[in-house]
């Protein structure tokens with residue numbers, strides 16, 4: 001049996017089992033492709049082979065960036081697959097990110113928010129103060145033993161900066177978008193700032209708006225708002241059908 005035949009069988013086997021996040025990767029020519037998305041997997045240095053690129057914890061799967069092919073319009077670099085832990089993979093629900101670095105910033109922000117209590121231990125205590133504190137009782141003993149360790153762990157996750165992104169031996173080229181984003185006479189620090197503002201100002205459904213915007217591109221920012229204003233606050237099922245409805249109406253407009 002040839003190598004290619006073995007790879008093909010592995011591929012079929014993975015599909016049969018309907019693996020959402022298959023770790024096996026197949027080599028096609030010079031690229032390593034992730035089965036899940038078909039996007040090239042970023043290169044992983046040997047020292048980081050078991051790590052999540054976002055937080056440095058053990059990786060559980062590979063995620064596609066962007067999540068949906070329809071979101072490629074906004075992207076300033078080619079789509080890719082990234083090794084990720086389960087927690088970082090599920091923190092961000094919305095779309096409309098211009099680069100993997102903007103996405104990483106959003107992941108870190110959510111991570112810090114989620115573990116705010118643990119992270120605040122480092123602001124309120126030093127390791128020595130904690131050990132010497134007069135906290136007594138079994139609950140406090142447990143806290144004294146594990147609190148500093150948990151703080152250091154979460155702090156290291158927030159501070160972890162991944163490793164440089166290379167795909168097929170080439171560094172990932174990202175267009176610089178740090179010049180602000182103008183909309184309706186206001187210049188926002190970045191696209192994300194403008195998105196947050198209009199979601200609040202126009203009572204938009206965040207997940208629908210970012211998905212539609214990622215499909216249309218930022219040149220059609222105002223149009224994406226107009227479309228989504230018709231559908232404030234949706235349930236998961238209605239959001240999906242509304243999105244498909246919008247996609248369909250856009251296709252009709254283009255014909």
Ligand SMILES: [Zn+2]
Pocket residue numbers: 052053054055056057084085086087088089
């Ligand atoms: Zn992670």
